[in-house]
Amino acid sequence: xxxxxxxxxxxxxxxxxxxxxxxxxxxxxxxxxxxxxxxxxxxxxxxxxxxxxxxxxxxxxxxxxxxxxxxxxxxxxxxxxxxxxxxxxxxxxxxxxxxxxxxxxxxxxxxxxxxxxxxxxxxxxxxxxxxxxxxxxxxxxxxxxxxxxxxxxxxxxxxxxxxxxxxxxxxxxxxxxxxxxxxxxxxxxxxxxxxxxxxxxxxxxxxxxxxxxxxxxxxxxxxxxxxxxxxxxxxxxxxxxxxxxxxxxxxxxxxxxxxxxxxxxxxxxxxxxxxxxxxxxxxxxxxxxxxxxxxxxxxxxxxxxxxxxxxxxxxxxxxxxx
Amino acid sequence: xxxxxxxxxxxxxxxxxxxxxxxxxxxxxxxxxxxxxxxxxxxxxxxxxxxxxxxxxxxxxxxxxxxxxxxxxxxxxxxxxxxxxxxxxxxxxxxxxxxxxxxxxxxxxxxxxxxxxxxxxxxxxxxxxxxxxxxxxxxxxxxxxxxxxxxxxxxxxxxxxxxxxxxxxxxxxxxxxxxxxxxxxxxxxxxxxxxxxxxxxxxxxxxxxxxxxxxxxxxxxxxxxxxxxxxxxxxxxxxxxxxxxxxxxxxxxxxxxxxxxxxxxxxxxxxxxxxxxxxxxxxxxxxxxxxxxxxxxxxxxxxxxxxxxxxxxxxxxxxxxxxxx
Numbered sequence: 001x002x003x004x005x006x007x008x009x010x011x012x013x014x015x016x017x018x019x020x021x022x023x024x025x026x027x028x029x030x031x032x033x034x035x036x037x038x039x040x041x042x043x044x045x046x047x048x049x050x051x052x053x054x055x056x057x058x059x060x061x062x063x064x065x066x067x068x069x070x071x072x073x074x075x076x077x078x079x080x081x082x083x084x085x086x087x088x089x090x091x092x093x094x095x096x097x098x099x100x101x102x103x104x105x106x107x108x109x110x111x112x113x114x115x116x117x118x119x120x121x122x123x124x125x126x127x128x129x130x131x132x133x134x135x136x137x138x139x140x141x142x143x144x145x146x147x148x149x150x151x152x153x154x155x156x157x158x159x160x161x162x163x164x165x166x167x168x169x170x171x172x173x174x175x176x177x178x179x180x181x182x183x184x185x186x187x188x189x190x191x192x193x194x195x196x197x198x199x200x201x202x203x204x205x206x207x208x209x210x211x212x213x214x215x216x217x218x219x220x221x222x223x224x225x226x227x228x229x230x231x232x233x234x235x236x237x238x239x240x241x242x243x244x245x246x247x248x249x250x251x252x253x254x255x256x257x258x259x260x261x262x263x264x265x266x267x268x269x270x271x272x273x274x275x276x277x278x279x280x281x282x283x284x285x286x287x288x289x290x291x292x293x294x295x296x297x298x299x300x301x302x303x304x305x306x307x308x309x310x311x312x313x314x315x316x317x318x319x320x321x322x
Numbered sequence: 323x324x325x326x327x328x329x330x331x332x333x334x335x336x337x338x339x340x341x342x343x344x345x346x347x348x349x350x351x352x353x354x355x356x357x358x359x360x361x362x363x364x365x366x367x368x369x370x371x372x373x374x375x376x377x378x379x380x381x382x383x384x385x386x387x388x389x390x391x392x393x394x395x396x397x398x399x400x401x402x403x404x405x406x407x408x409x410x411x412x413x414x415x416x417x418x419x420x421x422x423x424x425x426x427x428x429x430x431x432x433x434x435x436x437x438x439x440x441x442x443x444x445x446x447x448x449x450x451x452x453x454x455x456x457x458x459x460x461x462x463x464x465x466x467x468x469x470x471x472x473x474x475x476x477x478x479x480x481x482x483x484x485x486x487x488x489x490x491x492x493x494x495x496x497x498x499x500x501x502x503x504x505x506x507x508x509x510x511x512x513x514x515x516x517x518x519x520x521x522x523x524x525x526x527x528x529x530x531x532x533x534x535x536x537x538x539x540x541x542x543x544x545x546x547x548x549x550x551x552x553x554x555x556x557x558x559x560x561x562x563x564x565x566x567x568x569x570x571x572x573x574x575x576x577x578x579x580x581x582x583x584x585x586x587x588x589x590x591x592x593x594x595x596x597x598x599x600x601x602x603x604x605x606x607x608x609x610x611x612x613x614x615x616x617x618x619x620x621x622x623x624x625x626x627x628x629x630x631x632x633x634x635x636x637x638x639x640x641x642x643x644x645x646x647x
Contacts (some may be wrong), residue, residue: 060396062392093427093428094429094430095429096428097428103427103428103432104431111427111428117415121385121392123392124386124392124393125388125392125396125400126393126396127389128348129396129398132346132398139392152388156382158380158382159379162380163377317428318425319425320425320487320488322430
């Protein structure tokens, strides 16, 4: 894939959109406008953005509990996404799912997920469906370092490998499975090394460098699309906030470590790169920031002004034909 | 004259009916392709439908059930042949947290045409891990159809029906009935889900029993008839949805009810059916309703212990005699 200036600017816009969306979620969660839980993707924006940039609109994505970024990068409507988080009737799932169970069929997003590791088996479904129909679609499975230690990781990657399913497994290694550091839960240095055990390529990616993600994702997606089977990408990244909004105690992550990663903020790094290379000038950046801000304000207004679901419909959609 | 086939053959025919009717249907499982399934219950499928639609799987229940759920959401019709129902426990997250509620969680954006088939029930020392009747577990979860066929005719038609619905379905042929024969038309057919069948009419006591328990209850009904007790015997065929009307109609006539089931009693089939009858036909009852279940213990290996645990002819006769008094 040839990365034009236009594409680069679009990558920046998408990352910014995710960041600002998440900051709005944080604010409105703290104001109790948003019920339940909120796991923010801030700091990891480059992974979803770089990956989804090489997908076709009809390719599939399965996501995680930290999934708003995947939804946005895949092209989900910000209004309907925000409304779902607010538990409104106008949300993608009519308020039945919320943050950890967002599904958006119009962009082939087969769900964020409240169960760590559950998306791995599920992601094989679109892949075998595509294979049966010879449609050329690819299934991308996002999961974290925590899920990589669930049995579903082993079952799913082995099964995809042996059936040569068109899947790209994307491990977002943000160094902590909830609050457990990766070196306390995992003996090996890189999750990508495990790919060799399944007879598939494993690739280490700088998850804070959107161009590195895009380049390596492009190869993995092309490989899947051409019928050669899955790839395991390990994107090394970091979340800026806690496991969830309102997490008590943050001492499990050393301040020094947080400072180091803050210096490698994916949006700031890419912004500097774009300006230094003359892809866009600071005024252009500012204009994009204002445009995105407007979109987010609109999404919040849409969610806040949307009706609540009708309690009479609580049993609707348990069975087909309802 | 209608030819007779076994339940094992009926499973293969039920699969084939659905796979012919909807070409988007595929089946996965362990040893189901070339080998024809560990009971011989998928014989012929590979030849008729080819290796793209009949796939052998690694022993990865969570992996392949989840794969089927995802494919079903995308519009394929999926069958996961899981061998023994005991092995569904390895895929519980995918069944309960994903497949059963994916339509609901998504606000109706996705359908779930996935059917899981696992042989169920105790038979000749299968032991604690190959003998269980886990259907009450699944009855407790919204969004799962639960089918417990008692004979080859029903099995073929109900299995095809389950596959062709857009809901997650669990079909549980009884291991002890796999070689049981009955008349089954060669032609393709589909039976309605949620329709009980009155196996024999009677006036004194209604017995509701599915799967293998229906056969014990039928024997008991013969014996009870010799003692002057007329039993009305009902096979619910599907437990979700449950044909409440047929059961209520019968109880309103006989005034007495005994439920026999191979699942455990605690929050079980007996509790559910008796509660519903109590709610809707209390005034018609002439005696306390009774339920007969296995002893609440794991299913033991030794034949004498296995026998001690399970409901059988004598236990059913004893209970019905007391109810009828």
